[in-house]
Each structure stands twice: as structure tokens, then as C-alpha cells.
Amino acid sequence: MSETDTVTDRPASAPKARARARLLQGGILLLLFALLPAVLVWFDRGYFYQLAMLALIFVLLAGSLHLVTGVAGLLHLGHAAFYGVGAYIAGLLAADHGIGFTIGLPLAGLGAAAIAFLVALPTMRLVSIYFAVATLAIGQMLFLVMQNWVAVTKGPNGVILFGGIDLFGLEIGSRLGIYYVVAVVVAVSIWVIHRLTDSYYGNALRSLREDDQCAGAMGLDTVRLKMEAFTIASFFAGIAGALWAYTTGYISPVDFDFFESILILAMVVVGGLGSLPGAILGALLLILLPEVLRDVGDVRNMLVGLVMFLSILFLPKGLFGEVPALALMRRHFDAAWPGAGERRVGWRG
Amino acid sequence: MTAALLEIEEATRRFGGLVAVNEVSTHVAEGELVGLIGPNGAGKTTLFNLISGFTPLTSGRVRYRGRDITGLKSHQIGRLGIARTFQNLRVFPNMSVFDNVSVGATGAVGLPFFRAVAGGRRRSDAISRRSLAALERVGLVAQADDLAANLAYGKRKYLEIARALAMHPDLLILDEPAAGLNESETAELAAFIRSLRDEGLTVMLVEHDMALVMSICERVVVLASGQKIADAPPDAVRRDPAVLEAYLGVDE
Ligand SMILES: Nc1ncnc2c1ncn2[C@@H]1O[C@H](COP(=O)(O)OP(=O)(O)OP(=O)(O)O)[C@@H](O)[C@H]1O
Ligand SMILES: [Mg+2]
Numbered sequence: 001m002s003e004t005d006t007v008t009d010r011p012a013s014a015p016k017a018r019a020r021a022r023l024l025q026g027g028i029l030l031l032l033f034a035l036l037p038a039v040l041v042w043f044d045r046g047y048f049y050q051l052a053m054l055a056l057i058f059v060l061l062a063g064s065l066h067l068v069t070g071v072a073g074l075l076h077l078g079h080a081a082f083y084g085v086g087a088y089i090a091g092l093l094a095a096d097h098g099i100g101f102t103i104g105l106p107l108a109g110l111g112a113a114a115i116a117f118l119v120a121l122p123t124m125r126l127v128s129i130y131f132a133v134a135t136l137a138i139g140q141m142l143f144l145v146m147q148n149w150v151a152v153t154k155g156p157n158g159v160i161l162f163g164g165i166d167l168f169g170l171e172i173g174s175r176l177g178i179y180y181v182v183a184v185v186v187a188v189s190i191w192v193i194h195r196l197t198d199s200y201y202g203n204a205l206r207s208l209r210e211d212d213q214c215a216g217a218m219g220l221d222t223v224r225l226k227m228e229a230f231t232i233a234s235f236f237a238g239i240a241g242a243l244w245a246y247t248t249g250y251i252s253p254v255d256f257d258f259f260e261s262i263l264i265l266a267m268v269v270v271g272g273l274g275s276l277p278g279a280i281l282g283a284l285l286l287i288l289l290p291e292v293l294r295d296v297g298d299v300r301n302m303l304v305g306l307v308m309f310l311s312i313l314f315l316p317k318g319l320f321g322e323v324p325a326l327a328l329m330r331r332h333f334d335a336a337w338p339g340a341g342e343r344r345v346g347w348r349g
Numbered sequence: 350m351t352a353a354l355l356e357i358e359e360a361t362r363r364f365g366g367l368v369a370v371n372e373v374s375t376h377v378a379e380g381e382l383v384g385l386i387g388p389n390g391a392g393k394t395t396l397f398n399l400i401s402g403f404t405p406l407t408s409g410r411v412r413y414r415g416r417d418i419t420g421l422k423s424h425q426i427g428r429l430g431i432a433r434t435f436q437n438l439r440v441f442p443n444m445s446v447f448d449n450v451s452v453g454a455t456g457a458v459g460l461p462f463f464r465a466v467a468g469g470r471r472r473s474d475a476i477s478r479r480s481l482a483a484l485e486r487v488g489l490v491a492q493a494d495d496l497a498a499n500l501a502y503g504k505r506k507y508l509e510i511a512r513a514l515a516m517h518p519d520l521l522i523l524d525e526p527a528a529g530l531n532e533s534e535t536a537e538l539a540a541f542i543r544s545l546r547d548e549g550l551t552v553m554l555v556e557h558d559m560a561l562v563m564s565i566c567e568r569v570v571v572l573a574s575g576q577k578i579a580d581a582p583p584d585a586v587r588r589d590p591a592v593l594e595a596y597l598g599v600d601e
Binding site: 192195196199200201202203204206207209210211213214215216217218219220221222228232274322323 | 422435464468476
């Protein structure tokens with residue numbers, strides 16, 4: 001067969017969906033850089049600034065996990081550990097060496113990516129559920145390092161860093177300025193993730209989720225693609241960690257434990273596997289809802305569990321998902337123990 | 350004789366004590382349409398898996414264009430120009446028809462992640478052209494945006510072939526493409542496969558539908574219990590006593 005020229009060009013996604021995406025992108029930028037800052041300035045309360053930045057950081061965490069779990073279909077149970085690696089790199093560089101944002105931010109991302117690459121090398125050949133167990137172990141190991149390598153990480157006491165955010169030597173003092181820096185970093189990162197997943201490259205990753213053995217027969221180097229997705233996602237988790245360190249001025253291991261990984265995973269599942277807008281909405285929902293219901297007491301973990309449980313039962317594909325989470329899980333178990341996927345668990349899906 | 354595109358030399362595959370493929374040697378010439386038949390469990394799918402790198406050989410060699418491809422990974426073999434379909438239909442169900450086919454094109458063309466971010470136009474154009482052309486070839490352009498899972502069974506079969514065609518292969522191996530199709534659909538498929546061959550594609554075909562194999566293939570290889578028992582034009586195979594014995598009790 002030859003490439004005929006009679007065929008007209010066709011973009012990766014349908015034109016109508018394109019137009020809608022444009023509108024959505026415009027709306028998000030308007031909200032992020034005009035409306036939300038206006039509201040923040042109007043109320044002028046530190047708490048709201050913190051909350052807005054926390055939400056943005058988790059949007060980036062959920063967006064990056066979306067790449068691995070939602071699109072490539074790898075169940076990743078240790079994402080928060082790479083978030084922690086980024087936070088510690090940024091925090092320790094600032095606290096111990098006086099190295100600020102301009103250099104610390106990229107180093108945090110690269111450091112998290114480098115560690116992810118090294119630990120991924122031996123794990124990427126593991127199938128399905130074994131991979132999930134491996135990521136859980138990796139997350140736990142990194143957490144233990146943060147917790148117990150007191151000489152470097154200062155252990156459970158955490159790290160206090162002063163200095164806030166500097167841009168090429170220029171000190172950003174105002175809360176609004178810091179908000180804008182965080183918003184720009186998150187927006188650019190999400191845009192990159194969008195380009196990666198809404199493209200033929202993204203389709204290649206999706207084919208791993210659908211049937212990775214078959215994807216191999218299509219000429220795709222599946223192990224390499226999984227490594228790339230995992231490493232890139234960890235890079236952005238590291239960036240999110242650095243943002244967290246710079247904006248709060250204090251980091252400690254508990255912020256990066258297993259429950260944090262589950263929280264991020266819940267955001268992706270509730271939003272719907274395979275959908276970036278879904279992951280973003282999932283993050284906003286699971287960050288803002290507990291804050292709204294603050295007076296109920298410290299029930300965040302319970303609430304997260306409840307939202308995830310209800311969404312899996314009544315919204316099998318999450319808000320905008322491409323695949324039901326339960327079906328993916330079932331396939332993962334089936335790949336490890338043939339027949340396990342046939343046994344019915346849950347009500348539907 | 351034209352140069353052999355694919356040469357299989359004493360290919361053997363054991364699963365524990367079972368010898369699924371037992372010292373099978375054959376070759377496929379460029380432009381040929383070869384059928385591979387045999388009773389259930391004869392080792393046909395396993396032989397395809399050996400060719401496409403899904404299953405490693407226990408012993409023996411596979412050569413493609415004179416090059417030893419034994420032990421290569423399935424994606425390396427795919428990129429060399431061998432595309433396949435599956436007995437148990439393996440389209441990507443939660444992706445659109447177009448996106449399914451684009452995976453085949455992407456695998457063959459290649460699209461590094463940094464190009465995806467930068468918006469690598471030229472490669473993307475090549476991928477979309479190939480994908481569309483493949484969909485056009487099988488008549489699925491109108492359904493390009495449908496979810497693959499929502500296609501009718503017969504159309505999903507064509508989708509799987511289109512995905513393989515988008516790789517621009519030189520050798521296409523089809524594992525029971527007619528399984529589950531009715532008589533008229535099978536006839537249509539036969540004409541389609543023959544037209545692929547007429548365009549210069551080399552095709553290897555596993556099929557239980559004898560009429561299909563005998564009508565379109567130029568040569569038929571017969572496996573039984575992992576061993577090659579015949580390798581001849583359809584008419585000769587039909588009269589071969591060893592083949593008749595292997596099929597005794599099975600249809601025909
Ligand atoms: N992964 C495997 N592990 C163990 N045994 C296997 C495996 N794959 C195939 N076999 C066995 O090898 C033999 C050949 O199987 P194969 O699937 O190649 O047959 P086939 O000719 O394609 O049959 P069918 O016409 O039913 O598709 C069978 O006995 C099968 O049970
Ligand atoms: Mg078979």
C-alpha cells in the first residue's frame with residue numbers, strides 16, 4: 001500500500017471536540033489568571049491563597065498520575081513518594097544550601113524523574129498487579145528514607161525553609177505574586193501533559209492500557225513507553241512537590257505517605273480514567289470538598305474513601321472516563337491469576 | 350523461484366512436555382498467499398506467535414528477508430514489516446476506530462514524546478494519512494469516530510486488519526480472519542484478502558474454512574500435532590492421504 005494523496009488530512013481528534021476543547025482552555029485560563037486572582041485579592045485572606053495553591057498543586061499531581069494510570073493504564077500506588085522527592089530536593093536545597101526557586105524547581109523535577117527512571121528499570125516488565133505492588137513498595141521505601149535518614153532529611157521533624165520564591169534573583173514577595181508563579185507552572189505543566197495525552201503519542205499509551213501485548217505487535221516498544229510515562233509523570237510530581245515546599249515553607253514525611261498516593265489515585269478514578277479534565281475536576285473535588293465540610297471534623301480520609309466508593313459503584317467510568325476503573329482492575333488481576341477476572345466483584349461494570 | 354521473504358527453519362516450540370510446533374520448516378515467497386491449516390490444537394497459532402515474536406522458539410530459526418529475526422521482540426519484528434491479526438479479535442475496545450488504526454501507524458512511523466509535545470507536524474501528518482488510507486481501504490471511514498467496542502463483529506475484524514495495514518507491512522499474517530463470519534461475509538473477506546495480495550502484499554493465512562483457503566491460496570501448509578504433513582498447492586493437498594487422515598472425523 002502506498003500513501004495516497006487523495007485522502008484529506010484529519011486531525012487526531014474530531015473537529016467538534018477540538019472547538020469545545022478550545023473553549024474549555026480559554027475558560028480555564030480566564031479563571032486561573034483573572035477571576036480567581038480577583039477573588040483572592042478581594043477577600044485578601046492568607047487561607048484562601050493557601051487553598052488555591054494547594055488545589056493547583058493537586059491538579060498537577062492528579063494530572064501527572066493521569067498520564068500513568070488513566071492513559072497508560074498502569075496502577076501506580078506510590079505517586080506521592082515522587083511528590084515528596086521533589087519537595088525534599090527543593091526544601092533541602094533552599095534550607096541547607098540557599099539555592100532558590102529558579103534552580104530548585106527544575107532540579108526537583110529532574111531528581112524525581114531520575115529516581116523514577118532508576119526504580120522503574122526493573123519494575124516495568126512486571127505485569128499488571130505485580131507492578132502495582134512494586135510501586136507500593138517503592139513509595140513505602142522512599143517514605144522510609146524521608147522518615148529515617150535523619151542526617152539528611154531531618155526525619156519526622158521535617159524541614160523548614162525560608163526565603164519564599166525568587167525568580168532569577170528577583171524576590172517575589174506578595175501573596176498574589178506567588179500565586180501567579182504557581183499558576184503559571186501548573187498551567188504550563190498541564191499543557192504539556194495535555195499535548196502528550198491528546199496526540200498519537202497518547203493513543204500509543206492508551207493502547208498499552210487496552211492490550212499491551214497487542215500494542216507490541218503494532219511496533220510499539222511497550223516497556224520503553226511505560227518507562228517514559230512513569231518518568232515524565234514523576235518529573236511533574238517532583239515539580240508539584242517543589243511548589244508545595246516553596247509555598248508552605250515546611251515539609252515533613254507525613255505529607256507524602258501511602259494515603260497521599262491513594263488520595264491522588266482517588267482523584268484520577270473519580271474524574272475518570274483517561275480524561276485530563278476529569279483528573280483536574282477530581283482533584284478540585286477532593287481538595288475543596290473536605291475544606292467546605294471542615295466543621296464536620298477531621299474526616300478527610302473517610303470522605304475520600306466514600307467519594308471513591310460511591311463513584312465506583314454509581315459512576316463506573318468516573319466523571320468523564322474512557323474505561324471503568326473496576327474493569328481495568330479486573331483485567332489486572334486476571335493477567336496475574338488467569339480466571340480471577342471472571343469472578344464477579346461489586347455490582348456492575 | 351523468487352527470493353523467500355520469510356524462511357522458517359526447523360521451528361520448534363515446547364510447552365512443558367507438549368511439543369506444540371515440531372521442527373516445522375517452510376518459506377514464503379514475496380507476493381505469495383499461503384494458507385496454514387490443520388485440526389484444532391495443531392500448532393497454527395503457536396507458529397504465528399513464533400514468527401511474530403510473541404513466543405520464543407525452543408529451537409530453530411526464523412529469517413526475514415535473509416535476516417535472522419529469531420529472538421527479536423515483537424515490536425522489532427513489527428517494525429521490520431510483519432503485521433498480524435489475532436484469532437480472538439484484539440482491537441482496543443475503549444478507543445475510537447480511528448485511534449485504533451493510528452496505533453499501528455504510530456508504531457511503524459514512530460513518534461517520540463518530545464515531538465508530541467512540540468507538535469511534530471510532519472510525523473503526525475504521516476500517521477494520520479496512513480490511518481485514513483487504511484480505514485478507506487477497509488471501508489470504515491464513516492465509522493472513524495465510533496468507539497471500537499460499538500462496531501459490529503464483522504467490522505471489528507476489518508478494523509483489526511486496517512490497524513495492521515496502517516503499519517505498511519510487507520508480510521501480513523492473519524489468524525482465522527473468517528471465524529464467526531457468515532457465508533456472504535466470508536466470500537467478501539476472501540475477495541478482500543485476494544485484492545491485498547494483488548496489490549503486492551504477502552499474506553499468510555490460518556483458516557478453518559477450507560473453501561476459503563482452497564479458493565484463494567496458492568500454496569497450503571498443513572500442520573497436525575505440531576508437525577508439517579503437507580506443503581503444496583491446494584489441489585495436491587486436497588488429495589494428500591496424510592492430510593485426509595489428519596482430518597478424518599473433522600469436517601471435509
Ligand atoms: N501458552 C501455552 N501454554 C501451554 N500450552 C499451549 C500454549 N499455547 C498453546 N498451547 C498448546 O499448544 C497446542 C497448539 O495450540 P495452538 O493454539 O497453536 O493451536 P491451533 O492450531 O492454533 O488451534 P486452533 O485451531 O484451535 O486455534 C495446543 O495443544 C495448545 O493447548
Ligand atoms: Mg489457533
